[in-house]
Amino acid sequence: MRVIAGEKRRIQLDTPEGMNTRPTQDRIKETLFNMIGPDIAGRRFVDLFAGSGQMGIEALSRGAEFAYFFEADNKALTCIKNNLDKTDLNHVSQIYSGDIFSAIKNISNVDSIDYVFMDPPYDNLYEKKILQRLIDFESIDKYTTIIVEASLDTDFSYLSDLGYELIKEKTYKTNKHVFIQKV
Numbered sequence: 001m002r003v004i005a006g007e008k009r010r011i012q013l014d015t016p017e018g019m020n021t022r023p024t025q026d027r028i029k030e031t032l033f034n035m036i037g038p039d040i041a042g043r044r045f046v047d048l049f050a051g052s053g054q055m056g057i058e059a060l061s062r063g064a065e066f067a068y069f070f071e072a073d074n075k076a077l078t079c080i081k082n083n084l085d086k087t088d089l090n091h092v093s094q095i096y097s098g099d100i101f102s103a104i105k106n107i108s109n110v111d112s113i114d115y116v117f118m119d120p121p122y123d124n125l126y127e128k129k130i131l132q133r134l135i136d137f138e139s140i141d142k143y144t145t146i147i148v149e150a151s152l153d154t155d156f157s158y159l160s161d162l163g164y165e166l167i168k169e170k171t172y173k174t175n176k177h178v179f180i181q182k183v
Contacts, residue, residue: 001054004030005037006061008087015052016076023052024119024149031170032147032177033058036115040064043114046107048100048130053080055117060089068110069095070103101129108137116140119149122175128158135163135182146180156180 001023003011015023024032033040041063047056048070056067067089071077077097084090096103100120107113116134120126127148134140145167148156152171156178159166167179 001026001052003054003058003061003087004033006058006063008057008061008089011087013052013054013057013083013086014079016073016079023054028149028172028175028177029054029058031172033062035170036145036147037062040115044068044110044112046070046113046116048104048116048118049120049126050080051076051119053083055119056093057083057087057089059115059117060092061087064115065092067093068107068113069093070100071095072098072100072103100126101133104130104133107139110139112141113137113139113144116144116146117149118147122151123154127154128162131159131162131164131180140182142182144181148178148180149175150178151175154178 001013003009040059042065045056045059045064045067050069050071053069056069060067069080096106163183164180165183167181170177
């Protein structure tokens, strides 16, 4: 796993040991950032269920202004810290540890968030629970793009009931990226 583009391109990133995380494959990450990349410069990026931190680090490498990393697993937290040290991006990032559902309240204090990326464990409805919490955050508005990496079978038919709309969906062989915004 590596940083694909931008100021830190080609830097190899560590991944957490064990089976508690599922890093996004480089080709899928590249496709996603090719879709949002032209608009990432100067933006604030949130990486939920961050694992190695590769998504937030990729955003920073491509010019994002700041990235917030949220992770509960201790091995993954160490990995994020190591990867931020390796890429020298500590000064433009903040790491939050602990239960993700409690920790995300920290972004409600931020002026505005432009992108929220989440890659929760598949098929547990974590994304729905997070979306239910984010709907009331003033830092998340109708211009914020929320991107969920999910299994192909994940149903998002509940979005309108929560106050969101599906903007687009990109399907891969084994998973998909769903782009969501507040209505």
